[in-house]
Amino acid sequence: MDQTEDTLLYKNKNFYHAVQPILNVSTNEIYGYEALLRSNEITNPELLFKSYKEKNLLFELDMSSIQEACMRLTEIPNSEDALLFINIFPSTLVHPSFHKHLKELQSMMSIKSSSIVFEINEAEKEKDLPAIKKVVADLKKEGYLIALDDVGGGESSFQTLLELDPDIVKIDRTYASNLASSPKKQKLIQLLLQLFGKDIPVVLEGIETKEDNAKAKEIGVPFVQGYYFGKPNRLEYYLKKVD
Numbered sequence: 001m002d003q004t005e006d007t008l009l010y011k012n013k014n015f016y017h018a019v020q021p022i023l024n025v026s027t028n029e030i031y032g033y034e035a036l037l038r039s040n041e042i043t044n045p046e047l048l049f050k051s052y053k054e055k056n057l058l059f060e061l062d063m064s065s066i067q068e069a070c071m072r073l074t075e076i077p078n079s080e081d082a083l084l085f086i087n088i089f090p091s092t093l094v095h096p097s098f099h100k101h102l103k104e105l106q107s108m109m110s111i112k113s114s115s116i117v118f119e120i121n122e123a124e125k126e127k128d129l130p131a132i133k134k135v136v137a138d139l140k141k142e143g144y145l146i147a148l149d150d151v152g153g154g155e156s157s158f159q160t161l162l163e164l165d166p167d168i169v170k171i172d173r174t175y176a177s178n179l180a181s182s183p184k185k186q187k188l189i190q191l192l193l194q195l196f197g198k199d200i201p202v203v204l205e206g207i208e209t210k211e212d213n214a215k216a217k218e219i220g221v222p223f224v225q226g227y228y229f230g231k232p233n234r235l236e237y238y239l240k241k242v243d
Helices: 045-054 058-073 098-109 129-141 158-164 183-196 210-218 235-242
Strands: 015-024 030-039 083-088 116-120 145-151 168-171 202-204 223-225
Touching (some): 015 235, 030 045, 058 098, 083 145, 098 129, 116 129
Parallel strands (some): 030 083, 168 202
């Protein structure tokens, strides 16, 4: 990665990661953390990524984000048992330098690949699905986990789901909103759970109330994430809560 002022994102304090816990519904224990890149200058994440894409620096931003997120992973007690979900753009996956830089990061920080979940961000409209499929297959061979975000809504498609065969599926947050009072949403989530079976962990995003959390547990959702359990915050905040 070129050592330019633009790419050395973490040489200044304008960039940092917030994390949000993902919980096991049965045990109420933390299953993993999603790392979310934040900027003190551009507070809207969508505008942040758009700005760097316009400057042709989205790859550098993504790789710097991955590096910083991996550094945070080493701060988690018993980090070998923790999962860290890191958002990644499809264009980063197929970038010619991606694999090389990932190898360098892994050797530099001694991170177990099985602790990293690459959460594919499908916000990009233009995707080379065959190329992404090949990279995903290579990553899985090396022990990394792949999650597909916003399944059942947003930009995620069932074609992508079938092609990439993810290790973990995250159901779009729209299904969680007012779940307790929506039999239709409950039925749709149950159908998705049946589709994926017990071999693929399913995370329901967007849980914001006690009632929706109780209903998610009742219909068999195995993992949950959302404001009800905590808003994105510095890792230190959640480590103190665990202590």
